[in-house]
Amino acid sequence: MGKKYKSPHMNRREFTTIMMSFIGSIMGAMIGIPIIDYVISPAIKTRKTDDWVSMGPLDTYPIGTPTLFTYTRTVVNGWERSTNSYGAFVIRKSENDMGVFSNICTHLSCRVNWHEDIQQFVCPCHDGRFDINGIVLSGPPPRPLDVFEYKIEDGNILIHVKE
Ligand code: FES
Numbered sequence: 622m623g624k625k626y627k628s629p630h631m632n633r634r635e636f637t638t639i640m641m642s643f644i645g646s647i648m649g650a651m652i653g654i655p656i657i658d659y660v661i662s663p664a665i666k667t668r669k670t671d672d673w674v675s676m677g678p679l680d681t682y683p684i685g686t687p688t689l690f691t692y693t694r695t696v697v698n699g700w701e702r703s704t705n706s707y708g709a710f711v712i713r714k715s716e717n718d719m720g721v722f723s724n725i726c727t728h729l730s731c732r733v734n735w736h737e738d739i740q741q742f743v744c745p746c747h748d749g750r751f752d753i754n755g756i757v758l759s760g761p762p763p764r765p766l767d768v769f770e771y772k773i774e775d776g777n778i779l780i781h782v783k784e
Contacts, residue, residue: 723767
């Protein structure tokens, strides 16, 4: 009885099986990689945390009266998307002297309001009070109102916001 001879070369069936596996792998990668990227990429992207927000033309803000500007920001964190509203007071003391303050109280983050009659920012939560420069006058706030960095471009005020 002789030994059954096995050719070192593959036959048509083996070749077809290998080719089908190879093509299947390529197709799986073509479909799978974009799906994996879609699922994972939001979690590994670094989110932008600061930006310049336009507050509109400077000349729409009257001199002498703090004027509130409100804006919203949308933050994408992984798959979570949140939109929050914020406020800032533009205070023009003269043509060339101005400041931009946050309207968030430095005590427990309530929103302060400008009271023209007493020339103070008043926090409705615990009666914290600030002067027109954001300096604490009375109440529990531990520090002045936060100040925004700003710039003027083409007659518009832009504030630098950080998240
Ligand atoms: S949160 Fe403003 S005084 Fe407490």
